[in-house]
Amino acid sequence: MPPTKNALLRYAAIDACLQRTTQQWSFERLRREVAAVLAEHVDSAGGVSVRTLREDLKNMRPGGATGYNAPILFEPERGYYYGEAGYSIFASPVTVHDLPTLQQAVGLLRQLTGLGLSRELGEVVERLELRLSGQAQAVRETICQFEQPTSYQGQEWLGALYVAVQQQQVQRIIYQPFGATQPDELLVHPYLLKQYNGRWFLIGQREGWQTSLSVFALDRIQQLHTDKQTFLPHAGEVNQYFTHLIGVSILPHAELAEVRLRFTKSRLPYVLTKPLHASQTLDKNTDEKVLQVVPTRELVSVLLSYGGDVEVLAPAILREQLAEEAKRMLGYYL
Known part of the structure; x- marks a missing residue:
């Protein structure tokens, strides 16, 4: 202990x-x-x-x-x-009892291989094992397994963007969104790296777009270079951008809404133990789940993943959107 x-x-x-x-x-x-x-x-x-x-x-x-x-x-x-001159417990603060924890930390960081932390920390642990060899056997068994893909396209930019965010360096990015026929060259002030659903995104301010933050998928970046232009800090807390979001994107003209959902009795316990969003509450009078969120594409995808176990009650525009998606899906099988 x-x-x-x-x-x-x-x-x-x-x-x-x-x-x-x-x-x-x-x-x-x-x-x-x-x-x-x-x-x-x-x-x-x-x-x-x-x-x-x-x-x-x-x-x-x-x-x-x-x-x-x-x-x-x-x-x-x-x-x-x-009995040893100059001794201190802090001269060697890591003990053999710390090795299992460090070994598992290496496992956790393997999903961030683009940052180089996994390799560097692994080397540190190996040196500690050599120093403490004979006191205990290192833990090699996998205890935690993650779904992060090992060959995610765009992960090669993660390390450079991490440094750019940390050191406030403007980035010149060659970027081609899905559906675009040609890539664009963008000047971006990077503020945050965010992972969602196994993919990495850069949140930043696009040069010349002063109205809102922009989201860039790392797998759509073709080239990346540091620019000498003066960095423009974000006026507010970037994390607040995601307070009312599920995912990283916003539907056009979407605003904060009260989303009311009705789940089947068999699915409701799962939603109670794993909320869809931090704002999720339960209306005890109706057993409806209530979310205070901005409707996003990711919200629609999450709701569709529940199939017939969920009904969108409000807002009407979201209910209509799910109905249209359901009709389109049904058309594939008739």
Whole structure:
């Protein structure tokens, strides 16, 4: 079990004391110092018990639960001290107990291979395994599996765009949307990278378009270059752009609407446990699901994925759109 915040504070306080080699640290003095640190950081007025401090010292020593293997020694005339000059638990903050977590972190980051983080973190973990070899066996089994495609087109731009957003660098993009016969050259001020449904999108301000943000699918980018033009920061919070959206695109002239849905009894429990949107509520009088969202293409796709298990009750324009889609689908099978 990983240590609690209080335990970590106590270990850090003990470590700080034992690094002060010009002082003598009796058990009681050490206990008072640790209690003072807790009182300062977590407003704890209860002090530190004798039993707690003894357990902390045991856990920090070789073979202890923390994995620090701290060379803590004790002599009656000298008190507690480190037997190794210059030692600190923070000189090697990662222990063998951290390796399983780091191995799983590498697995999580494999979906971001375009950023290079997976490879770099993997190398760090390998070095730690070599350093800690003999203490434990590294975890190799896959515990979490994700649906992120390994060969997603456009992922090669992810690393460069990550840097561009972070360092506020204007990008000159050769971009060809689906349906366009020729690509366009665009100047874009990048603000955010967003993933939705296994695809990556860049959210930014297109040069000359001051009215709204634009969304660019990374798989439609053909070329990408940093431009020396002055970066224009976004006036508001870019994340707020998605507060009332499902997906990343907005239908023309769409406005915030109250979407009312009726699910079949067999499907309703799934929707209750996995809401379609953060605004989702349940009208207990009618068992209708209510969303406060801007109708998007992605919302329509999500609703169609439920087939006959959902009925759109409102707004009327969305209900009509789903009805037209249902008629078109039915025509394929008649």
